[in-house]
Amino acid sequence: MIRTRGLTKDYLVGRAPTVHAVRGVDLDVAPGELVAVLGPNGAGKTTTMRMLTTLVRPTAGSATVAGADVLADPAAVRRRIGYVGQGNGAGRHQHVVDELVVHGRIHGLPGRTARARAHDLLDALDLAGLAHRKVESLSGGQRRRVDVALGLVHGPRLLFLDEPSTGLDPHTRAHLWAHVARLRAEHDMTIVLTTHYLDEADTMAERVVVVDHGRVIADDTADALKHELAGDRVVLGVARAADAPALAGVVARAPGAREVAVDGPRVTARVADAPTAAAHVVRAAAAAGLDVTDVRVERPTLDDVFLALTGRSLRDAGATTPDDEAAPAAGTDAA
Numbered sequence: 001m002i003r004t005r006g007l008t009k010d011y012l013v014g015r016a017p018t019v020h021a022v023r024g025v026d027l028d029v030a031p032g033e034l035v036a037v038l039g040p041n042g043a044g045k046t047t048t049m050r051m052l053t054t055l056v057r058p059t060a061g062s063a064t065v066a067g068a069d070v071l072a073d074p075a076a077v078r079r080r081i082g083y084v085g086q087g088n089g090a091g092r093h094q095h096v097v098d099e100l101v102v103h104g105r106i107h108g109l110p111g112r113t114a115r116a117r118a119h120d121l122l123d124a125l126d127l128a129g130l131a132h133r134k135v136e137s138l139s140g141g142q143r144r145r146v147d148v149a150l151g152l153v154h155g156p157r158l159l160f161l162d163e164p165s166t167g168l169d170p171h172t173r174a175h176l177w178a179h180v181a182r183l184r185a186e187h188d189m190t191i192v193l194t195t196h197y198l199d200e201a202d203t204m205a206e207r208v209v210v211v212d213h214g215r216v217i218a219d220d221t222a223d224a225l226k227h228e229l230a231g232d233r234v235v236l237g238v239a240r241a242a243d244a245p246a247l248a249g250v251v252a253r254a255p256g257a258r259e260v261a262v263d264g265p266r267v268t269a270r271v272a273d274a275p276t277a278a279a280h281v282v283r284a285a286a287a288a289g290l291d292v293t294d295v296r297v298e299r300p301t302l303d304d305v306f307l308a309l310t311g312r313s314l315r316d317a318g319a320t321t322p323d324d325e326a327a328p329a330a331g332t333d334a335a
């Protein structure tokens, strides 16, 4: 459904150094996949998505999207995809249903089909009761659902969602995702989304593509990334802090144990599989006469994955580098 090779975008910002927003991205997305693109601010997620949706012209590299080349046939790409950008797409003064019908007509649907499609989507996204309300009177979550409906009105098989749930409260986010998941199952859609919410990428996506400084630095299922890159953590406590070094010795002999550390009466370590390692340690500690008072197993998060990859936490990472610290807004295409 998507294939990119060496996809690159440079921006020229006045006399400032060139901004290397995207640096040679190779990405393959199969039909029906749901892929989350994750990365800190400024990593190049939106720029990549905008190249794939033909809104920004690549500086170098190639991209085929929904069977058409983004450079050779951008109109075909646009016909076949849906795109929900970061800003609200719906006109503020329009009625919800009219906005959907107009979008359908813009995409070439006959009036009757556009109206039928608009009403189907209003039902599917729980917006039927709001059809005749003005967009400006809707809540943030309702507006975002209208945006998703706009992205789907022409029945695309491939949908791009750029931070669809940013700024929504957890309940509204969950609601939006439930709708998207159902629409996806019903229409067998491929979805590529960007998000800042690690838990969202973890639970929603079958594949997580981690980007940093314009490059893909990891690409796999969330479980595989967590297993291979971060590993589980065990935390054990002993009654007497004086026994902690001896317990650390026991922990170090557990299967796959690494990064063993002592902190007062507590010992922590990374292990391949925490329940197996914890059971092993508890048995071995008892045999050695050590009184283990506390055992905790911690599964890694995608933030641990990012930390393992970059040494930075995704929560605090800014993605500025010496050669892309120029002001972002005023750039022109270097394509």
Ligand SMILES: Nc1ncnc2c1ncn2[C@@H]1O[C@H](COP(=O)(O)OP(=O)(O)OP(=O)(O)O)[C@@H](O)[C@H]1O
Residues within 6 Å of the ligand: 011, 012, 013, 019, 020, 021, 022, 039, 040, 041, 042, 043, 044, 045, 046, 047, 048, 324, 327, 328, 329, 330, 331, 332
């Ligand atoms: N029009 C532009 N002109 C100049 N620089 C730009 C332009 N658009 C983006 N950039 C720069 O390109 C880099 C990548 O930006 P991009 O918006 O793709 O990142 P992002 O990963 O989507 O970030 P965020 O999570 O904050 O949305 C940043 O350094 C940004 O400042």
